Amino acid sequence: MRITLKQSDFDSMYEYAMKERPDEACGLIAGIENEDGSRDIQKVYLLTNKDHTNEHFSIDPREQLKAVKDMRQNGLKPLGNWHSHPESPSRPSEEDKKLANDSSASYLILSLQEEGKPVLNAFHIETVDGEKTVRKEELVIGGANHGT
Amino acid sequence: MKITVGGEKKEVKENLTIAELIELEQVETPEYVTVSVNEEFIDKDAFQSHVLKEGDEVEFLYFMGGGAS
Numbered sequence: 001m002r003i004t005l006k007q008s009d010f011d012s013m014y015e016y017a018m019k020e021r022p023d024e025a026c027g028l029i030a031g032i033e034n035e036d037g038s039r040d041i042q043k044v045y046l047l048t049n050k051d052h053t054n055e056h057f058s059i060d061p062r063e064q065l066k067a068v069k070d071m072r073q074n075g076l077k078p079l080g081n082w083h084s085h086p087e088s089p090s091r092p093s094e095e096d097k098k099l100a101n102d103s104s105a106s107y108l109i110l111s112l113q114e115e116g117k118p119v120l121n122a123f124h125i126e127t128v129d130g131e132k133t134v135r136k137e138e139l140v141i142g143g144a145n146h147g148t
Numbered sequence: 149m150k151i152t153v154g155g156e157k158k159e160v161k162e163n164l165t166i167a168e169l170i171e172l173e174q175v176e177t178p179e180y181v182t183v184s185v186n187e188e189f190i191d192k193d194a195f196q197s198h199v200l201k202e203g204d205e206v207e208f209l210y211f212m213g214g215g216a217s
Contacts, residue, residue: 024216049211058213061182061189067209072155081212088216095215101177102210 002038003079003106003122005029006100006105007046007142014118015109016046019082026055026083028067029108030076039079039106049083058081079100080105086112091117097132100125106137149202166195169206180211 012021017025026049028065038102045067049057052069073080078103084094100107103126111119122137149162153173166185170178183190184207188193190198200206 013211026212038160054216056213056215059213061184061209061211062208064212065187066186068207068209069155083214085216093215099211099213099215101180 001042001124002138002140003037005041005081005142007031009041010120010141012045012046013082013110013120015119017086017112020049020084020110020146021083021086021112023055024054024084024086025110026057026059026081027061028064028081029079029106030071031079033077033079041079043074043076044082045070051102054086061116078105080107081111082108084110084112088113090121092134093127097125097134100132103127108139149200151203152205154207160200164200166198166200166206168210170195170208173208175204175208177210178213182209182211183207184209
């Protein structure tokens with residue numbers, strides 16, 4: 001599955017994630033789903049990690065509610081969420097997998113592990129036969145493939 | 149009576165509880181769902197007893213979280 005993100009939205013996520021270090025940063029993504037199943041992210045929400053740690057994130061439900069209403073008002077579809085890994089790679093942790101309960105969502109993970117070299121990947125996570133399975137999605141940022 | 153669920157207007161029976169609405173809406177993984185009624189968050193313990201009223205605006209929000217380890 002192909003998912004696109006504007007360069008300016010990537011820059012905002014990166015800037016916010018750097019500002020929130022050492023805590024994990026998080027937010028939501030919204031946009032449109034095309035007829036071929038590909039997705040265009042048109043808005044990135046930078047929300048509060050109410051856990052305020054570098055090991056966990058929980059999106060503040062009050063901000064989540066506000067974002068969901070904003071999506072509705074702007075005709076955008078909720079496409080998933082994003083969070084940063086300040087000190088680890090851009091891949092879902094065991095906890096990320098355990099708490100990923102929406103098989104229609106894209107899960108974006110921004111790694112800040114290497115100074116000055118952010119890595120963003122998108123994942124699809126679903127439960128198959130009782131096991132969480134992870135599939136990497138094709139992420140295109142500002143017209144260029146990204147991630148590792 | 150008429151209520152709004154996730155931005156959509158719906159006709160439901162009188163005295164419907166949140167627990168009944170969760171079942172009616174076939175909410176997946178309800179253990180990870182937070183419910184707001186008219187922008188007030190409802191405690192999970194009150195899902196069985198909270199009765200909805202005409203014109204209520206209900207939102208189901210999936211818990212979104214994770215960790216680095």
